[in-house]
Amino acid sequence: MPKRVDHAERRAQLAEALMRIAAERGFEAVSLRHVGAEAGVTSGMVQHYFRSKDELMSFALEVVTERAHARATAAVGEAGSVREEVRALLTALLPLDEARRVEGRVVLAFMSYSTGRPELAEVLRQNTVAMREHFAGQIARVWAGENRLGMEPLQAATGLVALVEGLGVHVLGEHYAQEEALAVLDAHLELLLGQSMRRSG
Amino acid sequence: MPKRVDHAERRAQLAEALMRIAAERGFEAVSLRHVGAEAGVTSGMVQHYFRSKDELMSFALEVVTERAHARATAAVGEAGSVREEVRALLTALLPLDEARRVEGRVVLAFMSYSTGRPELAEVLRQNTVAMREHFAGQIARVWAGENRLGMEPLQAATGLVALVEGLGVHVLGEHYAQEEALAVLDAHLELLLGQSMRRSG
DNA sequence: ATTTTTGCGTTACGAGTGCAACGTAAAAGG
């Protein structure tokens, strides 16, 4: 055999090339040849590692979700309180730097692309479901059984995830500055988890 | 001249064909030939009404935003109070029936597609900005100068729009049922505009 | 040293693309 190559690493490199193209030139510019060129190889090499374009696409989506998951768990590790953890998790999902903007664009593209492709849609769905349940648990802990905001923890969690999703989309589209999005997120976190809640009734 | 045709109407028909394709088969299935076939004509006819594919795409985006705007203003007309109006506006944006699901998918596709296409991105941006400002004004009216939730009306409005955007995306992706999304929206509206706010301090 | 396996490039093919050019039937204007 030749130079013994790490299969997983090569696949990851190609997935990264795909993400760069999707983020910079749009999803329709993603082709085997372009991905190869972006990675400095030929389309034949891409074919060697992915049996079809669909397989390449699926793998890229998995990479991007794994990356987001890794950043999220890293952020959790640094948090001291539940509220800090929730905030760290949510801000880890916002496109606040170039790397996350690229990932955000890729995820957005996949959201549209997954129409009529159940396997891809399922990956995205599981992601949302997991986050929803995680936040619901954390919110329930903070609320400690009391529910003075007129909603269930799961509803609050669903709203929080949706809020961040929407803020992310708007920041990506440069509808407003990321500082505004962060301020809005903080205000809503304060509303849900802050002291003011204990003063309400 | 031949059968004297309403130019605007034909363009609208083609835009609708485009939307149907984009919603059912995905954005990459949108081609001049497919749009023509969906509308029951040839690609040459499409070329007759749109000088380029880009022009067709831009027009379709305008159509979809105009349609959403029309539904929004119609919903406002039926509202009796500010809160009802806000709720009507927001639910008019959620993909709660097939027509709105189609539009939602098209908008989502355009969000991704508009990467690197400033004219398209600007249309989406203006939409968000307008809604943000509108809701900020309405919230300010309801709050009547008092601000007990620890955020500005514009921030509350931004959060509301982002929340609905996120809920819409999740419902489109079938991450959860639309009833859940509606319940979450109502809970948040209650939080922002309901009586409980007057009881908080 | 020879065989086998692997990594990767090259080439080719059919299909689909946007677009330009041309053809033509029909209706309005003279």
Place this chain on the structure above:
DNA sequence: CCTTTTACGTTGCACTCGTAACGCAAAAAT
């Protein structure tokens, strides 16, 4: 009636696409 204009359809071109087939060098296995 005849010309002009409009509304299409048709054809063709240059290009890109995904995929399959083949080629070949290099390294491990024997």
